[in-house]
Amino acid sequence: xxxxxxxxxxxxxxxxxxxxxxxxxxxxxxxxxxxxxxxxxxxxxxxxxxxxxxxxxxxxxxxxxxxxxxxxxxxxxxxxxxxxxxxxxxxxxxxxxxxxxxxxxxxxxxxxxxxxxxxxxxxxxxxxxxxxxxxxxxxxxxxxxxxxxxxxxxxxxxxxxxxxxxxxxxxxxxxxxxxxxxxxxxxxxxxxxxxxxxxxxxxxxxxxxxxxxxxxxxxxxxxxxxxxxxxxxxxxxxxxxxxxxxxxxxxxxxxxxxxxxxxxxxxxxxxxxxxxxxxxxxxxxxxxxxxxxxxxxxxxxxxxxxxxxxxxxxxxxxxxxxxxxxxxxx
Numbered sequence: 624x625x626x627x628x629x630x631x632x633x634x635x636x637x638x639x640x641x642x643x644x645x646x647x648x649x650x651x652x653x654x655x656x657x658x659x660x661x662x663x664x665x666x667x668x669x670x671x672x673x674x675x676x677x678x679x680x681x682x683x684x685x686x687x688x689x690x691x692x693x694x695x696x697x698x699x700x701x702x703x704x705x706x707x708x709x710x711x712x713x714x715x716x717x718x719x720x721x722x723x724x725x726x727x728x729x730x731x732x733x734x735x736x737x738x739x740x741x742x743x744x745x746x747x748x749x750x751x752x753x754x755x756x757x758x759x760x761x762x763x764x765x766x767x768x769x770x771x772x773x774x775x776x777x778x779x780x781x782x783x784x785x786x787x788x789x790x791x792x793x794x795x796x797x798x799x800x801x802x803x804x805x806x807x808x809x810x811x812x813x814x815x816x817x818x819x820x821x822x823x824x825x826x827x828x829x830x831x832x833x834x835x836x837x838x839x840x841x842x843x844x845x846x847x848x849x850x851x852x853x854x855x856x857x858x859x860x861x862x863x864x865x866x867x868x869x870x871x872x873x874x875x876x877x878x879x880x881x882x883x884x885x886x887x888x889x890x891x892x893x894x895x896x897x898x899x900x901x902x903x904x905x906x907x908x909x910x911x912x913x914x915x916x917x918x919x920x921x922x923x924x925x926x927x928x929x930x931x932x933x934x935x936x937x938x939x940x941x942x943x944x945x946x947x948x949x950x951x952x953x
Contacts, residue, residue, distance in 0.1 A: 634681050637674045639720055641683075642710040646675065647701035650684075650694050657690040708758045715758035718748070722904050734862075735907035745905045746814070756816050760793050772799035774887060774939045776851070777929055780804055782881065785849035787812060789841050789873060790857040794821035797853075798828035810846050811836040841869050845876040852877050852884045859889035859900075860908040863919060870923035874944045884925055884942040890916045892930040892938050916940060 641647070644664040654660050657675070661668035672690060679686040683701075685693045700706055710716040718741065725736035737745050749756035776783065787810040788797040797809045809830070811821050815838030825834040837846060842865075845852070852873040858866045873884040890911055891897060897910035911919065917927045925942040932938055 633677055635720075637678050637681075638683065639710050639712050639716065640674055641678060642701055642707055642716070643712040644671070645707075646671075646684075646692075647694060647698050650692060650698070651702060655691050655693055657692070660692065705762065708762055711758075715755050715762065718755060719901055719905070722901070726899075726904055729904060729907065733907070735903075735905060737905055750814070750816060753816070757820075760817055760820055772796065772803055774885065774933050774937075775929075775931070775941075776883070776885070777941060778881075780807075783807055783850045785809070786851045786853060787846055787849045787876070788853045788855070789845060789869070790854060791821075792817050794824040794834065794836065796855050797821075797834060798824050798830055800853075801825075801830040801833050802828045805833075808833045810834075810849065812839060812841055812845060814838060814840065841872060843872070845872050847876040848879050848882075849876070850879070850881060850883070852882075853887070854884065854889065855887040856889060858886055858908070858916075859910045860902050860906045862907045866908065867919055867923050870920055870925060874924040874942075877944050882944060883928070884944075886916070886940045886942065887933075888937045890930065890938050890940045892932060892940065913940070 644666060646660060646664065649660050649663040652663075654663050657668050657672045660675075661671045664671065675684055675692050676686060678684050679692065683695070683697045685695045685698075687693060701710075708715060709719070712720060721740055722737055725740055728734075728736035728739065735745070737748070741748050743751060749759055783804075784806065785808050786797065786800055788794070788800075789812050791797050791811045791813055793813075794811045797811050801807055801809050811818060811834065813821075813836070818836040818838035821834075821836045822831070825831045825836075841857070854869070854873065857869065861869065870884070876882075877884055890913055892913045894912045894914060896912065900910070903909050913927070913930055920927060920942055924945050926945050927940060928943050929941040930939065
C-alpha cells in the first residue's frame, strides 16, 4: 500500500477547482485550448494548465496534445448537476470540503467544529446562506438517488392510513410512498426552508392533494396520532443526546394503536462498525449498530420490533412505543 498516495490531496482539490471553474462545461462548449479555457473561466492559464494536466494523468479529462484538453467518460460526469453542486467550492461543495479540516478537533473533543470554520453551526449556516441551503436541498432531494419506499412493515402497508416523514427534506421519500400507495395521506416535517420547497416535489409526483408540509424543528412536539413516523437518514446526523430527543418526540407522537417509528439508513443491523462519513464531520453524528440503537431507543420509550436490510441494501429498524407494544401483546 502506497501511504503517500493515500495522503495525496492534489487530485481531490484539483477536481474541486475544475468543477468550480466549470471547465467541463467550457470544453463541452468547444473551448479546448488552455488559453481559451482560462479566458472563459477568468483564471491564470499556466496554473489552470497544471491542474488539468494532473487531472488528465489521473484519468479525468484527456490531453491529446500539450495545452489542449477534451472530455472523457469521467469528465462528462462533471456536467451532471449533482457533481457541480457537490464539488463546487463556491457553494455547498466548498462547505463539505473545508469541513474536513475540522476532523482533528472532532476526534480530540468528540464535538463537531463546523462553527469554528464557518461561524455558525451547520443548520444555522444553511439558513443564513439561502443559496447554500438550496444546493443542500437539491443534493438531498429527488435527484439524489432513488428513495426506497418499499421498506417492509410488520403486518404490511394495507392498514396504514397516515405517515409523517420527520426531517424529510423537500419530500422526495414521502412523495414516493404516497405515489405508490394512493390510500395513504402524508405529513412532511422539516425546517421552513425545506418544507416550503416540498410543494413542487409533491406536485411533480401528483400527490399534492394527500400531502402537507409543516415547517418546524423535529426537536419540538410533532403532529400526533399518525400510523408511521419515518426517520430516513436523520438519527445518524446527531450525537446521542440530540438523537434521543428526536426519538422521544416520535415516541410521543406515535402513541396510537399500531403506531410505530421506522428508522432508515441510520443503523447497522448486522452490527458492523460504521466508517466515518461527512455527516459526522458536519454534525457529530454517526451510524449506530443495532445493539447501540436498541439501547438508545429503549431510553426514549421505544421497543425495537424488527430490523433488517431493504433490497437496496439500506437498513431499516421498526420500533413501537413501549405502551403500544404492551397493549398489542395483550
